[in-house]
Amino acid sequence: xxxxxxxxxxxxxxxxxxxxxxxxxxxxxxxxxxxxxxxxxxxxxxxxxxxxxxxxxxxxxxxxxxxxxxxxxxxxxxxxxxxxxxxxxxxxxxxxxxxxxxxxxxxxxxxxxxxxxxxxxxxxxxxxxx
Amino acid sequence: xxxxxxxxxxxxxxxxxxxxxxxxxxxxxxxxxxxxxxxxxxxxxxxxxxxxxxxxxxxxxxxxxxxxxxxxxxxxxxxxxxxxxxxxxxxxxxxxxxxxxxxxxxxxxxxxxxxxxxxxxxxxxxxxxxxxxxxxxxxxxxxxxxxxxxxxxxxxxxxxxxxxxxxxx
Numbered sequence: 137x138x139x140x141x142x143x144x145x146x147x148x149x150x151x152x153x154x155x156x157x158x159x160x161x162x163x164x165x166x167x168x169x170x171x172x173x174x175x176x177x178x179x180x181x182x183x184x185x186x187x188x189x190x191x192x193x194x195x196x197x198x199x200x201x202x203x204x205x206x207x208x209x210x211x212x213x214x215x216x217x218x219x220x221x222x223x224x225x226x227x228x229x230x231x232x233x234x235x236x237x238x239x240x241x242x243x244x245x246x247x248x249x250x251x252x253x254x255x256x257x258x259x260x261x262x263x264x265x266x
Numbered sequence: 267x268x269x270x271x272x273x274x275x276x277x278x279x280x281x282x283x284x285x286x287x288x289x290x291x292x293x294x295x296x297x298x299x300x301x302x303x304x305x306x307x308x309x310x311x312x313x314x315x316x317x318x319x320x321x322x323x324x325x326x327x328x329x330x331x332x333x334x335x336x337x338x339x340x341x342x343x344x345x346x347x348x349x350x351x352x353x354x355x356x357x358x359x360x361x362x363x364x365x366x367x368x369x370x371x372x373x374x375x376x377x378x379x380x381x382x383x384x385x386x387x388x389x390x391x392x393x394x395x396x397x398x399x400x401x402x403x404x405x406x407x408x409x410x411x412x413x414x415x416x417x418x419x420x421x422x423x424x425x426x427x428x429x430x431x432x433x434x435x
Contacts, residue, residue, distance in 0.1 A: 187312040194311055216333045218344060219351035220312055226356040227311035254337030261345050263355045 169201050176207035179214070186211050190224060199231045199238050202245035209246070213253050221255045222263070229258070306354045317353045325350055 163171075175189055190208060193200055200208075205228055212221040225243075232238035243250070243257060250257065258264045302314035321329065325346070331339065332347055339347070348355070397403055408422075415423045427434045 187314070190312050191310050194309060213336075217351075218332055218336050218339070219348045222344070222348050223311050223352060227308075230308055230356050230360070254335055254339070256341065256344055258355070258357075261341055261348075263345065263348065264357050266357055266361055 169204055172200065172204045173207045176204065176211045178211075181211050181214065183215055183217070186215060186217075186220065190220075190227070194227050194231060199228055199235075199242070202242055205242060206246060206249050209249055209253060209255060212255075218255065221253070222258055222261070225255075226258050226263070229264075304353065306352070306359045308356070308359065311356075313352075316351045318350045321350065 172189075172193060176186070178185070186208070193204070193208075205224065208224055209221050212218070212224070228242060229239040249255075304313045304315050304317050306313075318325065328343060328346055329350070331343070336344075398407075412423055412426050412428075418424055425434050426432075
């Protein structure tokens with residue numbers, strides 16, 4: 137498969153990310169956010185990169201900043217993938233765990249983008265219920 | 267075509283590998299389990315493949331409509347698009363089940379059966395217990411221990427009042 141030969145260092149998951157060696161530079165939150173926003177902002181991002189990026193991001197012990205999610209949603213738009221956009225919203229809500237105030241904040245910050253792109257939240261579609 | 271189909275009843279494997287022979291080299295047949303598969307997991311929100319791979323004509327036209335503005339899609343269409351790509355929503359995926367009750371019930375049941383087996387064994391399998399367990403024997407045993415002064419400092423003989431021939435209060 138072509139994927140295995142891809143240069144994995146193009147992913148924002150580069151060595152500096154989350155290791156805490158005392159002698160090396162620790163990445164700041166702003167740098168982390170900027171890296172991920174840039175990753176999803178790639179104009180010709182492909183479906184695999186979107187999936188890989190999202191799955192990696194969800195693997196971290198954090199809830200992504202609204203600007204990162206915004207960038208990812210716009211990537212979904214470029215890829216004509218509404219389902220993934222809704223899935224991303226579900227995933228970040230799930231990521232907040234017991235902190236129920238994070239997701240409403242995220243949606244509040246993302247409202248302009250959601251309206252612009254025509255993305256419905258899982259709640260609007262009734263998908264958060266069983 | 268007919269011949270290969272008839273022969274495939276005899277030996278699928280032989281025929282499929284022979285079909286794949288190209289330029290003297292064989293190409294390995296890819297089995298289903300070796301291909302990327304779909305799975306619903308919280309930690310992997312976007313699986314490698316879509317849930318529905320063969321789209322019906324309705325679904326295909328919906329996919330075409332998806333290329334345009336999403337604001338024009340109705341809620342049902344959006345849900346349909348979601349269901350093409352994904353099997354369970356996060357809510358459905360994270361839903362608990364009552365399986366644990368069956369597990370505990372099964373555990374207790376088998377522990378109970380084991381108890382019955384043990385009781386049966388005691389009655390029908392094991393022979394009588396040695397005479398050293400009889401009350402009379404035990405009394406004599408204890409008397410002998412006290413006579414010998416077993417553990418006189420902190421043990422059994424220390425607790426016996428030799429003068430009054432009773433246990434110390």
